[in-house]
Amino acid sequence: MPNDxxxxxxxxxxxxxxxxxxxxxxREGTMAERLAAAASSITHAASGGSRASQDDLQTLxxxxxxxxxxxxxxxxxxxxxxxxxxxxxxxxxxxxxxLHKAEAMRDDVWACVACCIAPxxxxxxxxxxxxxRFRGGVRNTFQRLWxxxxxxxxxxxxxxxxxxxxxxxxxxxxxxxxxxxxxxxSNIARALAEAWVVSSARVGSNRMEPITRRAARMIRRDxxxxxxxxxxxxxxxxxxxxxxxxxxxx
Amino acid sequence: MVEIAYPYLRPDGDAVVASPWLATLDGEPxxxxxxxxxxxxxxxxxxxxxxxxxxxxxxADEIGIAPDSLQFLCIVTQxxxxxxIPRGQQIVVRQVLDxxxxxxxxxxxxxxHDVSRSLNLATELVLHxxxxxxxxxxxxxxxxxxxxxxxxxxxxxxxxxxxMETVSFAEAFSxxxxxxxxxxxxxxxxxxxEFTSSVRLYLNEDRPEFVEAVQNxxxxxxxxLICSVAGQxxxxxxxxxxxxxxxxxxxxxxxxxxxxxxxxxxFPGQSVGSVRTLAENxxxxxxxxxxxxxxxxxxxx
Numbered sequence: 001m002p003n004d005x006x007x008x009x010x011x012x013x014x015x016x017x018x019x020x021x022x023x024x025x026x027r028e029g030t031m032a033e034r035l036a037a038a039a040s041s042i043t044h045a046a047s048g049g050s051r052a053s054q055d056d057l058q059t060l061x062x063x064x065x066x067x068x069x070x071x072x073x074x075x076x077x078x079x080x081x082x083x084x085x086x087x088x089x090x091x092x093x094x095x096x097x098x099l100h101k102a103e104a105m106r107d108d109v110w111a112c113v114a115c116c117i118a119p120x121x122x123x124x125x126x127x128x129x130x131x132x133r134f135r136g137g138v139r140n141t142f143q144r145l146w147x148x149x150x151x152x153x154x155x156x157x158x159x160x161x162x163x164x165x166x167x168x169x170x171x172x173x174x175x176x177x178x179x180x181x182x183x184x185x186s187n188i189a190r191a192l193a194e195a196w197v198v199s200s201a202r203v204g205s206n207r208m209e210p211i212t213r214r215a216a217r218m219i220r221r222d223x224x225x226x227x228x229x230x231x232x233x234x235x236x237x238x239x240x241x242x243x244x245x246x247x248x249x250x
Numbered sequence: 251m252v253e254i255a256y257p258y259l260r261p262d263g264d265a266v267v268a269s270p271w272l273a274t275l276d277g278e279p280x281x282x283x284x285x286x287x288x289x290x291x292x293x294x295x296x297x298x299x300x301x302x303x304x305x306x307x308x309x310a311d312e313i314g315i316a317p318d319s320l321q322f323l324c325i326v327t328q329x330x331x332x333x334x335i336p337r338g339q340q341i342v343v344r345q346v347l348d349x350x351x352x353x354x355x356x357x358x359x360x361x362x363h364d365v366s367r368s369l370n371l372a373t374e375l376v377l378h379x380x381x382x383x384x385x386x387x388x389x390x391x392x393x394x395x396x397x398x399x400x401x402x403x404x405x406x407x408x409x410x411x412x413x414m415e416t417v418s419f420a421e422a423f424s425x426x427x428x429x430x431x432x433x434x435x436x437x438x439x440x441x442x443x444e445f446t447s448s449v450r451l452y453l454n455e456d457r458p459e460f461v462e463a464v465q466n467x468x469x470x471x472x473x474x475l476i477c478s479v480a481g482q483x484x485x486x487x488x489x490x491x492x493x494x495x496x497x498x499x500x501x502x503x504x505x506x507x508x509x510x511x512x513x514x515x516x517f518p519g520q521s522v523g524s525v526r527t528l529a530e531n532x533x534x535x536x537x538x539x540x541x542x543x544x545x546x547x548x549x550x551x
Contacts, residue, residue, distance in 0.1 A: 005292045005293075005363050007292075012415070012450075013435050013450055014417050014422045014452065017422070018422065021424060040417075040421065045291065045292070046291070047291045047292075047293070048291030048292030048293045048294070048362060048363075049291075049292050049293070049363075100292075100363060101338075101363070101364060101366075102292055102330070102362075102363050102364060102365055102366040103366070105330065105331035105332075105337045105338065105366035105367070106331075106366055106367070107447050136447070137440075137443060137447070137448065138443070147337070150338065178442070180335045180336070180337070180444075180501050181501065184329065184331075184335075184336045184337055184338055184339045185339050185340070186338075186340070187340075187341075224254050224395075225254065225256055225257065225394065225395055226391055226393045226394055226395065227325065227374060227376045227393045227394075227395050228393065229325075229327065229340075229341050230323055230325055230341060230344070230374075230376050230393045231392060231393050235392070
């Protein structure tokens, strides 16, 4: 098992800046050209697995591209298509074909995916091409989808494993993954997501932004004094749903 | 660091005795030196063991619950990813303790391929059951946090120091800057992100005498460098609407929390507003306070 880990290329911030300063290379260059241009900024883990080959990286690019094409890449696709791409891509990344969990936790790995491997998809998904969508972190185009998938995964045996990825609004997903106290613990994140679905059905999704923010703050505060992760699943869900009900009335 | 005012009684620390974690790496005893494990990679296999014992009579008395009906749940939460803020965490051990079984023997197996950059282990006692005899200020809800200790172990050799690397500015910056000595890469808009992953200090390898002085940890050079870095970050942060971070939701280890800690150290007892006024009206005294911040050690704490 350990030797199955593919050591992915890691791109440092100087490399990100260099590539962002070459928009033609991002839009029209090949993956090989971008990797070559950023070579001095790319490293790999020294040991612990085998380096991802060019074929591995091409497989990753092909998988991302195929999903994007299904949703309108490169020349079409509205907001609904892009949201559907996010859900589908999150599920695909969450199933972990090439990117292993420990490597996928690294910002510099996702910076390389966005800048060197699939920048065209970044520029299709986020037309303004904001640098945060390329550099590693919770706003990276692909890393945020992997983080969402990890947070709300119902488990391999669930008949609708990735249902929460499709159900959550963009704002609700951001509330989960950009709050480390919630997003890092999948038990809490999943309870929040399940409660969001229930609350959204009750009050309407168009009213959910302020409710979600209030509920997320209550959950963060409560988790400081109550270990929500230690509760049973039903008990935790009931407690989190209680916060949404209070947030609806506030 | 946020101090939490718990709305219920918690046992005094003396009611709980926790042994240190003992580590075995790939079958060999392993020393965790200065919160670091060396030679750790994705193929490593780490075992960690410790014991936690509770003096139930004492703990029960302190929180106002009859000892024969009191149960604690002892849990270990394993976190990883980033140096200070875990990207992922899960409870890996649960043991129920009561007056007849007051000691938990905790053993965890950590697979290298599940660990990225750091391993965080938090051992906690939370309320499991109270029975019917409780005092007015006793904890009542299952899961109430009663005791905790945690350890953060870096498995990334570069991870525990101020995030820093050398690059050629002549190659890195097409617009020039080849004679500059350093460049701090950070964004005041990302104060909620982890310090070690969102802040990076680049030293210009085209200025080898400067790089050598930093690498040799020459005290004067280091102090001037880090005070310049802290000064830049504090000066920017105090002008922002979203600074200081909301203590109810801020995360220890975030860039905003690190800057706030520097301000508290350099300007003890002063509000952000008064520090801002000082920076505007008396910049020399502002810099003087920042100049006393560090003892030459480059550490992000």
